[in-house]
Amino acid sequence: MKIFQVGGRGYDSNIYLLKDAKENELSVLVDAGTGFDSRGVLDRIKQIENLRNIGAIFLTHEHFDHIGGVPKLIQAIEEEKGKVKVFAHGGLAQAVRTGNIPSARMFNGEAPQFEVEIELVDQQVIKFGREIFKVIYTPGHSGRSVSFYVESNRDLFCGDLIFSNGGLGRWDLYGGDRGALQKSIHKLAELDVKGIYPGHGPYLEANGKEWIALSLVNLRDCDLG
């Protein structure tokens, strides 16, 4: 499986395209950006993959900069006669159903409307093509955050829980919780992680376990200082 960052501009989250080396396997997107630069995102995706070959959109959490672009991506994929399913935490599905996305206003956007077909829970295993993804419920940055761990590559998609080089997600937004953030990072620290693919900024292809440990040190230093 190859990983490409096809994220957009400005406030967009990173958007990852996970493409199997085999031609006939479906690809996965992780997160969808705000939707403000959907044309640019779709152009970058099309350089790598046929839209009709994208079978799933995995969402890390409910913030608008990660999910605002979902409807336009679904529309573009379905126009190419593809079928795509959205995978996200059940709380995110509920928030989208009820239009309860407070972060949309922060970005001058509107709560996006779409269906979450697969509602995820902690430790759920997703078999997609030849890959196995493990879902880890990792609240703290938001109450509905999940991380996706790819067993074959030992890669981790952690949304905004932690960032590269020991960075930490905010816990002062709606649904955020510092104690939960710490517990969630401890959960990730138990995994054998190689690559870290966060929701913003650069990703790291190696030494993931050490970067997670550094995030924990930095969190402790926040308390001291």
Ligand SMILES: [Zn+2]
């Ligand atoms: Zn966020």
